Amino acid sequence: MRGRSQYLDHLARVPLFSACSKKELQTVARASDEVHVPAGKVLVEEGRPGHEFFLILEGKASVKRGKKKIADLGPGQYFGEMALLDRGPRSATVVADTDMDVLVLGQREFAGVIDEVPAMAHKLLTTMAQRLRESDAKAFSH
Ligand code: CMP
Numbered sequence: 824m825r826g827r828s829q830y831l832d833h834l835a836r837v838p839l840f841s842a843c844s845k846k847e848l849q850t851v852a853r854a855s856d857e858v859h860v861p862a863g864k865v866l867v868e869e870g871r872p873g874h875e876f877f878l879i880l881e882g883k884a885s886v887k888r889g890k891k892k893i894a895d896l897g898p899g900q901y902f903g904e905m906a907l908l909d910r911g912p913r914s915a916t917v918v919a920d921t922d923m924d925v926l927v928l929g930q931r932e933f934a935g936v937i938d939e940v941p942a943m944a945h946k947l948l949t950t951m952a953q954r955l956r957e958s959d960a961k962a963f964s965h
Pocket of ligand 1: 867873886894901902903904905907913914916954958
């Protein structure tokens with residue numbers, strides 16, 4: 824585990840947090856855990872209830888719906904927000920393709936950070952709009 828100030832510097836370089844003040848970053852750091860994940864681990868399983876949000880610090884993951892791969896995710900990208908926001912089942916499976924370091928926020932911490940860090944809420948909404956746009960484009964392209 825890195826030192827606290829190094830961890831804050833690391834978070835400040837993550838695009839999701841780039842508009843955050845130092846105080847807001849401290850809120851995120853306090854609410855989150857950094858976790859090492861071995862390659863091959865299923866982090867999120869389609870259809871299951873979900874209680875965590877993940878942000879990738881290092882490494883890569885695949886997003887799959889059924890057997891079909893729908894996205895690749897890498898450092899700075901995140902997943903698991905949908906089930907936390909609408910309390911529905913996980914919309915896809917996410918598997919670690921490599922060893923990974925992820926930042927994990929539990930449901931309550933995620934909700935707290937969204938309330939306290941508006942810049943992060945805006946970025947999450949932007950990403951959701953982009954994913955919806957991409958998914959519509961794919962659905963109507965054939
Ligand atoms: P959630 O439904 O909680 O769990 C699966 C996650 O996969 C989902 O949240 C999103 O974070 C992510 N996800 C779902 N669909 C896509 C997509 N089309 N592109 C990238 N990520 C996705």
